[in-house]
Amino acid sequence: DIQMTQSPSSLSASVGDRVTITCQASQDILNYINWYQQKLGEAPKLLVHDASKLATGVPLRFSGSGSGTNFTFTISSLQPEDFATYYCHQYDDVPLTFGGGTKVEI
Amino acid sequence: QVHLVESGGGVVQPGGSLRISCAASGFSFSSYAMNWVRQAPGKGLEWLAVLSFDGRDKFDADSVKGRFTLSRDNSKNMLHLEMSNLGVEDTAVYYCARGGYGDERGGFDYWGQGTLVTVSS
Numbered sequence: 001d002i003q004m005t006q007s008p009s010s011l012s013a014s015v016g017d018r019v020t021i022t023c024q025a026s027q028d029i030l031n032y033i034n035w036y037q038q039k040l041g042e043a044p045k046l047l048v049h050d051a052s053k054l055a056t057g058v059p060l061r062f063s064g065s066g067s068g069t070n071f072t073f074t075i076s077s078l079q080p081e082d083f084a085t086y087y088c089h090q091y092d093d094v095p096l097t098f099g100g101g102t103k104v105e106i
Numbered sequence: 107q108v109h110l111v112e113s114g115g116g117v118v119q120p121g122g123s124l125r126i127s128c129a130a131s132g133f134s135f136s137s138y139a140m141n142w143v144r145q146a147p148g149k150g151l152e153w154l155a156v157l158s159f160d161g162r163d164k165f166d167a168d169s170v171k172g173r174f175t176l177s178r179d180n181s182k183n184m185l186h187l188e189m190s191n192l193g194v195e196d197t198a199v200y201y202c203a204r205g206g207y208g209d210e211r212g213g214f215d216y217w218g219q220g221t222l223v224t225v226s227s
Contacts, residue, residue, distance in 0.1 A: 032211055032213070033213075034213035034214065036151075036214075038151075042219075043201055043217040043218065043219055043220055044151065044201075044214070044217055045217070046213070046214065046215050046216075049213055049215065055215065087150065087151055089151070089153075089213055089214070091205075091206075091211050091212060091213045092211065094156065094165040095153060095165070095166075095167045095168070096141070096153040096156070097153065098150060098151045098152070098153065099150075100150050101150045101151075
């Protein structure tokens, strides 16, 4: 199984801060990684697909990069509505797996 | 627009069975793989299973292998998950999520709102 090691598990930040989350895959997954945002009580929402492509309607402050085993998700200027939990997810091979999540708090 | 609506969740006793469903609309359901993902209270996301666009290929996680069965009815745009021998560890919100188009690899671009399954005596 492909393990997705996501870090940090939580972080505290302020509005306007630059936030970076990383995900390391246990083997090469090319660019088959998505990033999701989940707010409390809601379903996850796709933000970035194929490692670096922004999903439709997602603000440009969100971005993703990387390939192979090392990936980064960035919020360039944190907004109040961005406080949530973020997950990476590999879909290169079954079983599909998620990172453990990063809770972004004020 | 794409809409996924889960139903059928509820309270079930340990060892019991339950069938949950996902109604799809707003896209060509028969062209996409479909997945189930769950989230235990306060925990992260766990992928459970995927069913190919035509229903011929299924893959599932070890945690549900032999207990959970996926099916789909492309004529009714419905996805089902039949769960048996449920344990307290199966208590979670269950989401259906759209996967790849055709035979393509795909992450989950659309999710339902989830249905809560509680296993308790």
